Amino acid sequence: MVNPVHLRTLLEVIRLGSFAAAANRLGYTASAVSQQMAALEQDTGIRLFERTARSVRPTEAAAVMAGHATIVLADIDRLLESAGSADHARQELRVSLYPSLARTVLPRLLRSPGWLAHDIALRLSVRDPSPAIQAMRRGEETDVTLVYWVGERGLSWPRSLEPVRIGEDPMRFVVPSAWRLHGQGAVAADQLVGRPWILHHPGSSDAAVVDAFLDEHRLQPRAVARCDDFAVTLDIVATGYAASLIPEIALGDLPAGVEVLDVPELRLSREVFALVAPTAPAETAALFLRHAEEVLDDLGFDSRLSRERPDGGR
Template sequence: MVNPVHLRTLVEVVRLGSFAAAATRLGYTASAVSQQMSALERDTGVDLFHRSAKSILPTEAAVVMTRHASKVLTDIEALMAAATRTHDVTSQELRLGIFPSLATYVLPKILQKPAWKDLGIDLRVSVAEPSQTIQGLRTGGELDLALVYQVGQSGLAWPHTLNRQWIGDDNFRVVLPAAWGIRTDAKMAADHLSEMPWIVHHPGTSDATVIERLFASCNLHPRVVAYSDDFHASLEMAAAGLGAALVPELALLRRPPGVVVLDVPEIRLARNVFALLFNEKKTARVQLFVDLLAETLSNLGSKGK
């Protein structure tokens, strides 16, 4: 019998192109992912990967299986949730910690979906930055589920006893004042933006450190005219012509007129969004809620481009 956990891992391996990348997304080791894929091959009797010393490539069978795996997983989770509601008509309380961008753009969309009303979750919400939210999980009593983000390999840390699930990426984009006369489709290298006025994160934070290193690697040396950790304030100042800014796509959903969103190939950075929870809290209802988050984030992220 095929293990649904192995199917979920297969989807990530094929999507991301390596065992190591899938392991990072799912919170496993690369060895554990390899073992899961070997077990899936034994269970199905099908070779899923062409393996070499330097790479793994999915076979045609793996690609076909992946196309159907997402629907199968969703159906399994829906059945589990239905079974839970059959035996327990009461709702499940879920104490949720969530960071502001997700609370502003993603959570309200979910609460308006018909699928939300069928979940039977009694939600309690706390909006805070990831470091504060994780503290609520560390104390073991304030929160059941935390939605957090990590920029690069920043200093954010959480207890190893928590279950971690990647739910999506919120990519950063370069935003310029429209008054500068640079078109959205302009081909521009990072070093062309050097010495221009910039609105940047306050120094000393983990996010700022990652961005500073990225800029330095691109030979981009900004002339700082403002410090702001509020992306909406950064967007408004950029629209007024004060300077350029690096802003995640979620915040761009409400970008003001007067800004240009630019694609700079060397500047590739994202807020990796994770769901953290205690294993005993991971019911079918909670998993369906997390899946709704991932689906909604993916759909909204494409609109911010």
């Protein structure tokens, strides 16, 4: 049976003139396109390309197949559109949010009777703020993108996006219980100097800011591990291996062996923003943000919706 995906790829190869160009357009690798075309040739028993060391050239049979494929794929699209017409009648909202927020807020929101009563179809993408904003710059369509701004620096975004402040998410110092720093009330910053730390991988959205913050306060951290998964980081801290900075929203139920310290000299927070696209359905986006704020309030966070643009937003 012929795979419709392979037919769509064939159309792009013929239209653009090469496997590489089609791969770039479709988001595949050139090798994946080559494999799809080989599979299509095997499924149909027709040679579709003349291959040389430097190029591939579609055969006359490929051109004929492409003409028929255009008709077949149009029929498939109409079939899917007809079958999905009932679902399309629902309101839809495309939302991107980062993992720690998704893990804490999203399950509560999706189970909320108030939210369920609106019958809104969410199309979700869970990823770090930096690639989410890069995707928007490339033209990917998202109605609401949840990101964070750390300290006095952070990500920048296009001015066409309206930033709505959701709330504040303080960063907390988490250390192994075995260090015996807890139980003393407030802890002085110098008690953390030279300790082993678990830091973010360079390139993640707040890695540079956290590294600069630790350096600024002369903590001289020894980076003994790099991890961008907060749940894994907490498990490592519990072993006594190292300390870390974790956003409060990601703490959840602390594993045994982990303590959260109060270090009055050292304060760092994430300001959480929703970036609302100008094309977003305004009422639906506002409903989503209101319910997200209610979840954060229930969790005890400082959340209030307001229109603010940090100095770096652009």
